[in-house]
Amino acid sequence: MISNPRLAPNPEEAPLLSVRNARKSYGLVTALAGAELSVRRGEIVALLGDNGAGKSTLIKAISGIVVLDEGDVELSGHKLNLRSPGDARAHGIETVFQDLAVFDNLTVAENFSIGRERVSPRWLGPLGFLSTRNDTASWIEHAQQLTVKNVSPQQEIGLMSGGQRQAVAVARAVAFASSVIILDEPTAALGVRESEEILNLVKRLPDRGLGVIIVSHNMDHVVRVAHRAVVMRGGRTVGGMVVTPGIERELVAMIMGAR
């Protein structure tokens, strides 16, 4: 039985995003040695592996922060040329980074719209004027859709709890992702209740037709939200399986290399 049967996509469907033969070295250190990964529309794929297995490098490659030495990233069958985070965002790929990627000194609404503010007049480019009202309205609209509660748009995010901050980071990514959303350890810094709220948010993402990649060390969280798990070791993809309740031990064995 799949944990989330109503939403599990058809395994025959062509992948939305696929990474093939990804290779990346930093001098003598090989971070990726031919890693593979694919995600379908409406599917939550958990990317698992021990520290140093290459998960971070792989998702950084998909989000355009790391440029691969070799290998392809394809979106709907088209090869992407990802040279910067902007390239990935232009293709609708959004990432929520592990260490709560928010600006503590900006407000919720500012954090939400940063990098995509609407300015007027347009011909002034980045020297154009911002509209706080626009940012606020846009935040409230998306917060409503995602039912993020009790986060005031004008509040400085540095004054908020870890869960509220993460909720804003996820909301920002969700609002602008049109194809794939990547969550790097979204619950690592959070308490139990806060994790719960973020996981509930993640579970609803496939409804929006997104492909979701989630990196997590927490097997319980993985089993509760993911449809499929992919395991990496030593920069390679060593296996994948459909996630069913009670599969944790098998996954751990695969991560450790005992299987």
Add this chain to the structure above:
Amino acid sequence: MSFKDTGLSEDKPGVGRGFDRLGIVLWTLQAGPVIVLAALVIVFVLIAPNFLTTRNLQNLIAQSAIVCALGLGEFVVILVRGVDVSVGSVIALSTVVVSVATGIDDPSSGAQIVLFPLVGLVVGLFNGLLIVKGRIPQPLVVTVATLGIANGAALLVSGGDTRTGMSAVVNWAGNGHVAGAPVSALFVLGLLGLLWVLLRKTQWGRWLYAVGGNPDVAQWLGLPRDRLIISAYAICGTTAGFAGLLYAGRTGAASPLAGLGYELDAITAVIIGGASLFGGRGSVVNVLFGALIIGVIGNGLQHLDVSSFWAPVAIGSIIIVALEMDVARKWVETRIRVRQARRQQA
């Protein structure tokens, strides 16, 4: 999930409420520079008989205007986690270059006005490009080097001589008065307004705050981090060039030793004004209060029967108070965050 104790409607997503006591403490800390300035002015008015005369105030304000002009640009650099100690040398270099390039009684005095900030812009761009493109992550060291180069260049260009006489417009900018107010002060207020609009109302300004708040996240999110940092140094150099204009106008001379040591006053004004050396925080408006605090201390002590040697001691003490207030602000913010988390768990 219960938020009942916050008096907040639970079904209204995206909306919360403000803070109470801790919020007031935080607000007070942020208003620190204004409170300190007001207190100093009141003390000097009460104990120094000649402090509150028109002439003295005009003098004080014109003096502070130069420090404030330098501080405005310095603020932008400190905002993006940098520092620029070459601003004092820009004063010397710009006055000398303008004087040599245009001659003293040059009719094209309009060109002089443009040339001052242009010299500053060149120095600022040099700093920014070295730090970002030259990949030298220590702005202090880079700008110390620039300080030396610019000072040396000023000596070379001038042959070590001070040339007296500046064009009428420059003299007016440094010494003139409009309805009793020093032109230099109005000039700096205009500059302040311009920077405030840039920093608070435009996308570029918000991005500068973002880069100062978290440079890594800024890059991950695709903000033009390098260009933002370079632009901060360019702005800093340009305002230093304006300070050179005011300095030249005030002294009526171009000296290769002009503005010596002013960089410390500029940085002090920014710190006293409550900007965090950790970047990303503070308001450019507070630089004005920082510069005035320095000016009031120096000027006020002159009117008392106190050695003027006490002025640096007083200013140093206020820097320490400002830094401690920054620490206190962080502590209060952490408390607020913890309370937020606790409320959520409740």
